[in-house]
Structures are given as C-alpha cells and as structure tokens.
Amino acid sequence: MFKNMLKRSWLSTVRKPSRTVILMLVLFVMANMLLATIAIKGAVSESVKYAKETLGGVVYLQPDMESLREKAMANNGLENSTQRVRIERPSISIETAKKIADSEYVKDYTYSIQTSANASGFELVETEQQQMRDRIKNSGDINRPGGASGGFSFASGDTSIVGINSFAFITDVETGNMKLSDGKIFDENTEDGVVVSADLASHNSLKVGSTIKLNTTAETPEEVSLKIIGIFENTNDSYDPNTIYANIDTAAKLSSDSSNLGVQSVKYYLVNAEDKDAFVAEAKAKYPSLETDGLKIDIDTSAYDQMVGPIESVGSFATTILWVVVIASIVIITLIVTINVKDRRYEMGVLLSLGAKRTNILGQVLLELVLVGTVAFALSIGTGTFIARAMGDGLLKQQVAMNEDSQEQGFGRGQNAGAMRGGGRMMMGGAPASQRSVEVIKEIDVNASMGDYVTLFAAGYAVLIVALVLPSINILRYQPKTILTSKE
Amino acid sequence: MSKLEVKNLKHTYSDGQRDVHVLKGVNATFESGKMYAIVGESGSGKTTLISLIAALDKVQDGDIKFDGKSIHEIGESQFRLKYVNIVFQAFNLIKYMTARENVEVALDFSGHGKDEKTRAYELLEHVGINRDKADRLVQKLSGGEQQRVAIARSMAGDVPIIVADEPTGNLDEKTEGKILTLFKELADKGKIVIVVTHSQKVAKHANATVYHMKNGTLIKR
Numbered sequence: 001m002f003k004n005m006l007k008r009s010w011l012s013t014v015r016k017p018s019r020t021v022i023l024m025l026v027l028f029v030m031a032n033m034l035l036a037t038i039a040i041k042g043a044v045s046e047s048v049k050y051a052k053e054t055l056g057g058v059v060y061l062q063p064d065m066e067s068l069r070e071k072a073m074a075n076n077g078l079e080n081s082t083q084r085v086r087i088e089r090p091s092i093s094i095e096t097a098k099k100i101a102d103s104e105y106v107k108d109y110t111y112s113i114q115t116s117a118n119a120s121g122f123e124l125v126e127t128e129q130q131q132m133r134d135r136i137k138n139s140g141d142i143n144r145p146g147g148a149s150g151g152f153s154f155a156s157g158d159t160s161i162v163g164i165n166s167f168a169f170i171t172d173v174e175t176g177n178m179k180l181s182d183g184k185i186f187d188e189n190t191e192d193g194v195v196v197s198a199d200l201a202s203h204n205s206l207k208v209g210s211t212i213k214l215n216t217t218a219e220t221p222e223e224v225s226l227k228i229i230g231i232f233e234n235t236n237d238s239y240d241p242n243t244i245y246a247n248i249d250t251a252a253k254l255s256s257d258s259s260n261l262g263v264q265s266v267k268y269y270l271v272n273a274e275d276k277d278a279f280v281a282e283a284k285a286k287y288p289s290l291e292t293d294g295l296k297i298d299i300d301t302s303a304y305d306q307m308v309g310p311i312e313s314v315g316s317f318a319t320t321i322l323w324v325v326v327i328a329s330i331v332i333i334t335l336i337v338t339i340n341v342k343d344r345r346y347e348m349g350v351l352l353s354l355g356a357k358r359t360n361i362l363g364q365v366l367l368e369l370v371l372v373g374t375v376a377f378a379l380s381i382g383t384g385t386f387i388a389r390a391m392g393d394g395l396l397k398q399q400v401a402m403n404e405d406s407q408e409q410g411f412g413r414g415q416n417a418g419a420m421r422g423g424g425r426m427m428m429g430g431a432p433a434s435q436r437s438v439e440v441i442k443e444i445d446v447n448a449s450m451g452d453y454v455t456l457f458a459a460g461y462a463v464l465i466v467a468l469v470l471p472s473i474n475i476l477r478y479q480p481k482t483i484l485t486s487k488e
Numbered sequence: 489m490s491k492l493e494v495k496n497l498k499h500t501y502s503d504g505q506r507d508v509h510v511l512k513g514v515n516a517t518f519e520s521g522k523m524y525a526i527v528g529e530s531g532s533g534k535t536t537l538i539s540l541i542a543a544l545d546k547v548q549d550g551d552i553k554f555d556g557k558s559i560h561e562i563g564e565s566q567f568r569l570k571y572v573n574i575v576f577q578a579f580n581l582i583k584y585m586t587a588r589e590n591v592e593v594a595l596d597f598s599g600h601g602k603d604e605k606t607r608a609y610e611l612l613e614h615v616g617i618n619r620d621k622a623d624r625l626v627q628k629l630s631g632g633e634q635q636r637v638a639i640a641r642s643m644a645g646d647v648p649i650i651v652a653d654e655p656t657g658n659l660d661e662k663t664e665g666k667i668l669t670l671f672k673e674l675a676d677k678g679k680i681v682i683v684v685t686h687s688q689k690v691a692k693h694a695n696a697t698v699y700h701m702k703n704g705t706l707i708k709r
Contacts, residue, residue: 354568355565
C-alpha cells in the first residue's frame with residue numbers, strides 16, 4: 001500500500017512540474033531562512049557559552065557600591081535626591097580573602113593593594129598620568145579610579161605602587177601586553193624586591209640588581225630601599241611606566257597606614273565555572289557579615305553583559321526571524337496546499353470511491369510535500385550556510401555599532417571612563433567590576449552543524465505537516481459523493 | 489446467488505432553504521448475473537440512490553444489504569473496497585496518470601498483489617484499450633476510451649457490484665453500444681450491474697431489468 005502511495009506521490013510530483021517548482025522554490029527559501037536562523041542561534045549559543053565559561057569561572061569579592069550608595073543616601077536623608085554623597089569604600093582584609101579562597105572550588109585567586117610613595121634619588125618618566133598626578137598632588141589628596149590596570153588610588157606620592165600576590169595576575173600580564181624582559185618575578189616570599197618598567201629603568205640607567213629608594217607619604221616620611229629584581233615591557237598604550245610592582249608585604253611597607261592593610265577587590269578563579277553558585281554560597285557561609293559590611297561576591301555580570309550584549313541581541317533577533325519564517329511558511333504553504341488540495345478534490349473523491357482510506361490519501365499529499373521538501377531542504381544545505389554567515393555578520397555589525405553608540409553616549413555622561421576597547425580578547429583586571437573592561441564579541445562563527453541540519457529537516461517537516469492539516473480536514477471530512485458532486 | 493437488497497431507503501438533503509425528500513422509501517432487490525437499468529427524470533433521485541448503493545454517501549434511513557449484511561455493518565470504506573465499484577459519467581480518472589496507472593491504483597487498493605502492471609494491461613485489453621493507448625495519459629484519450637478505462641478500473645477489484653451513473657451520457661451512439669456491451673459482459677460473468685440512465689434506449693439495448701424512479705420511489709417495470 002505504501003509503495004502505491006509513494007508511486008502516486010511521485011507521479012503527481014513529476015507530472016505537475018509547475019506546481020512542484022513553485023512549491024520547491026517556496027520551501028527552498030523557507031529552508032534557507034530556517035537554516036540561517038538555526039545556524040545563527042547555534043553560533044550565538046556557542047559564543048555565549050564561551051563568554052560564560054570565560055567570565056563565569058571568575059568570581060569577585062568587592063564593595064557593593066550600589067548598596068553602599070543607597071545606605072549613604074538614606075543616612076543623609078537623600079533617598080530621592082540626585083545629590084552626590086561621599087561613600088566610604090570598605091576594604092577586605094587579606095585574612096578574609098584567604099579564608100574564602102580556601103575552598104575546593106577555587107583554582108587560584110588574586111588581590112592587590114595600591115599605594116603611593118615619593119621617588120628618592122631617581123627621576124620619574126614624564127607622562128600624561130604623571131602630570132595629572134602632580135596636578136592632583138598639588139591640589140590635595142584625592143582618590144581617582146581609572147587606567148588600564150584597573151582602579152588605583154594614591155594619597156600624595158608621585159609613584160604608584162601596586163602590591164599583588166602574584167605577578168602573573170597583573171591585568172596586563174594576563175592579557176599578554178606586559179612581559180618580563182629581564183630578571184625574575186616576585187612571589188609572596190620575596191623581600192623588598194620590585195619589578196619596574198623598562199622605560200623607568202632606562203630613564204634612570206637602572207638594571208636588575210640596582211637599588212631604588214622611596215619615601216613613604218606618612219607625616220614623618222620613612223625611606224625604604226628596594227632592589228630591582230625584574231624589568232618588564234608593556235605594549236599597552238595607556239600603561240603607566242612609573243608604576244612599581246611588588247608583593248603585598250613590600251607594598252605594605254610603603255603604605256601610609258600599614259596597620260590597617262586591606263584590599264578592595266579579590267578575584268577568585270574557579271576550577272569549574274558551573275560551581276559558581278556553590279562557591280558563592282560557601283563564601284557567604286564563611287563570611288556571614290559580608291553584605292552588612294558593604295561587600296558582595298558574585299560574577300561580574302556587567303562584564304558579561306558588555307561582552308555578549310550585541311551577540312545576544314543577534315540571537316534574539318534570529319529567534320524572532322525564526323518564528324516569523326516558521327509562521328509565514330505555515331501560512332504560505334497552507335495556502336499552496338489548500339489550492340493544491342482543492343484542485344485535486346475530485347481525485348481524492350475518486351480514490352475514496354475506490355476504497356482508499358482517508359489516511360492513505362492524506363499520506364499521499366504529505367509524501368508529495370516531503371518529496372519536494374526533502375529536495376528543497378537538501379539544496380538549502382549548500383546555500384543556507386552562506387546566507388547564515390552574511391546574515392549573522394550583518395546583524396552583529398549592526399548590533400555592535402548600536403552598542404558602541406550607546407557606550408559613547410554613556411562616556412558622554414561620564415560613565416565607565418576607564419573602559420578600554422581594542423582588538424583581541426577579553427581584558428579584565430583585578431580591579432573593581434565597575435572599572436573592568438571586556439572586549440565585545442565582534443565576530444560570529446556561523447557554521448551549520450549536523451545538528452542544525454537535523455533541526456532544519458525536523459522543523460521543515462513539522463511545518464509541512466501543520467500546513468497540510470487544515471486543508472486536508474476541510475476536504476476529507478466530506479463524504480465521497482459530496483466531494484465528487486461539488487467538483488462536477 | 490448473491491443478492492443486494494435495498495430496504496425502505498429514505499434520504500433527505502437540504503438545498504439551503506428547505507429539506508428535499510429525495511428518496512421516500514425505496515425498496516428493490518438486485519441479483520448477481522443480471523443487469524439493471526434505473527431510469528427516470530433529472531432530479532428524481534437516481535444518482536442519490538446509486539451513491540448510497542456505492543457507499544459514497546451515508547444511509548440516513550432504511551438499509552442496504554449485500555448477502556444479508558448491511559453496509560453499516562461492513563463499513564463504508566470496506567464496502568467500497570471489496571463489494572462495489574462505480575463508473576461515472578465524467579469518467580473520473582486521475583488525469584496525471586496513464587490509463588494503465590489508473591487501473592493499477594484500483595488493483596493496489598483491492599490488494600491484487602503482484603504483477604499489477606500485467607493485470608492492468610489485460611483488463612485494458614479486455615475493454616479494447618491496447619498497450620500503446622494504455623501507456624498514454626488519460627487526458628490524451630477520447631471520451632469513449634476514457635470510459636473504457638473507467639470500466640477496466642471498475643473491474644480491477646473483481647467486486648460483485650458495479651454501478652454506473654450515466655456511463656454513456658458523454659458518448660456517441662456507436663461507442664455507447666460498445667460500452668453497454670461491456671456492462672452486459674460483466675453481468676454475464678456474475679456481477680450485479682446497475683446502470684443509471686435517462687435513456688430508455690440504453691435500457692433496451694442492454695436487455696436490462698428496468699426500474700423507474702419517480703417521486704422518490706422505485707417502481708419495477
């Protein structure tokens with residue numbers, strides 16, 4: 001019986017070429033759009049997965065600025081005011097940072113302190129940052145966020161000192177901009193050893209093994225002698241050549257208040273990104289007063305949003321297109337099938353009069369659609385990927401441009417002034433989230449996979465079945481006589 | 489001897505404004521090996537009657553039985569498949585198929601099995617369609633040839649009842665005679681052949697038992 005059904009379907013398909021060609025063209029266009037949107041959605045999903053893996057595996061312990069601002073406003077009776085309030089930025093004790101890091105979920109962690117001191121016996125490299133620092137120094141103490149390496153604060157010294165638990169976790173080192181060119185790096189046990197920039201070293205004819213002196217910014221300055229153990233080069237345009245890197249203990253010696261040493265942000269690298277929630281819960285259990293102390297522990301969603309924002313827009317746009325294509329396809333194919341079935345109602349009546357079951361007739365029409373559809377879907381495999389790439393690139397470019405426009409408007413309002421964009425991959429430092437910058441995903445690798453083809457065929461056949469139902473019910477609910485006489 | 493019985497058959501349809509009682513209690517018995525002609529004016533209910541006999545429409549009131557079993561009992565689709573076949577005035581062949589393919593479709597539905605192609609050629613040969621014409625699209629055949637194909641198709645299932653609705657209505661006199669002879673042959677082979685016609689001449693030519701349909705009832709002449 002199936003063989004006969006297939007034979008009838010085949011005869012109907014090949015002996016009505018104009019109808020078949022029209023149907024095939026419609027299905028081909030539909031299949032291309034379906035495959036394009038399915039492939040784009042797949043690519044978006046992969047990119048988002050990559051972003052989640054990259055960002056999701058990093059958890060930050062940092063001040064909850066939003067909560068602190070609200071508290072400060074409330075304390076000053078300024079709940080509904082736009083007035084600025086002074087926010088005391090809480091610090092995190094190194095002991096707390098280490099306690100939270102003592103977890104099976106943590107692969108590694110990093111924290112840093114920023115302080116400043118005054119150069120003694122050597123000259124700083126003249127830079128824009130240095131000039132700004134001098135101006136600020138002359139106008140009084142101030143904290144200012146910004147810079148490629150994240151936020152830094154300085155009291156009144158002319159030289160920035162960054163104390164970090166590992167040289168490898170310096171933002172520019174992580175991104176590959178900063179490399180040791182001579183000597184060695186410090187570790188937690190290095191005593192009074194520092195790493196300086198090649199620019200600062202050459203400016204003062206310093207080399208590995210040289211000693212530099214710095215005066216603390218305390219009321220009674222204390223001179224600290226430090227030994228250069230390494231020299232680095234940094235290709236980042238906005239890096240500060242006068243920043244000196246050391247371990248936490250060495251940097252603490254230069255701090256004006258080493259008795260109250262704390263860090264402003266801790267970055268935890270998880271073994272598995274999926275353990276984020278478990279790790280956050282564990283950390284909160286270890287540090288119950290975390291929220292009341294004005295801190296929070298979470299992934300940096302702003303970085304994630306910034307990174308995947310445009311591509312997620314492409315994804316949601318692709319979803320909309322997918323549904324539009326599916327619905328439009330159902331409507332168009334329903335119309336074609338309706339005309340086709342109406343045109344063949346007498347044939348259906350004849351088949352019924354010969355004893356054919358309604359399912360057999362329905363099966364024949366469906367088989368015809370499947371025959372034509374299979375060819376159209378198969379042809380679209382050759383073209384769909386190209387269309388998908390063109391569509392994906394076009395949509396992403398549009399979304400990235402829109403994103404950049406809105407970012408620029410954001411800068412205009414003074415937001416996120418430290419953000420930096422450029423080629424390459426994500427860049428992120430141990431700095432607070434608000435100052436962290438990531439590279440927006442600007443390219444989408446659209447490639448239809450075997451799974452996408454399977455989805456295309458499944459969705460295509462589903463569309464054909466849905467499109468067949470209405471017109472067929474409309475015809476086959478009648479008695480054969482009604483079908484035959486209405487024709488006549 | 490097989491028997492087809494029509495018992496107190498009533499049928500009503502709506503013409504949109506009112507109910508039309510087209511059959512008002514039809515009673516008749518048709519026996520195998522005989523040919524019957526149902527004559528009557530247009531609108532008298534002839535087509536409605538044979539549509540019910542051919543199970544193309546549902547019996548509303550009354551009964552149609554073949555060898556004691558009603559259509560309802562057998563199932564309409566099954567009755568069409570195994571018991572009855574109909575030949576239409578308009579031939580009702582599937583246009584995109586050849587004559588042979590039209591017959592093969594019926595052979596397949598009847599579960600003829602293997603060698604449908606050869607059997608289709610045989611049946612067509614029997615009604616006067618040679619191989620050359622058998623392989624042509626039915627649209628390329630003349631009216632008489634198309635009707636022959638329709639008769640060959642009706643023979644495919646080897647069903648006991650063959651009904652024909654004005655089978656010669658579209659044919660010239662010479663072809664009409666040949667077609668009626670084919671029906672007569674089918675009756676001689678033991679089939680119940682019921683031909684609906686408005687032509688008394690057709691009835692006479694086929695030497696058929698004539699029923700006259702008038703005012704929704706059937707009167708044997």
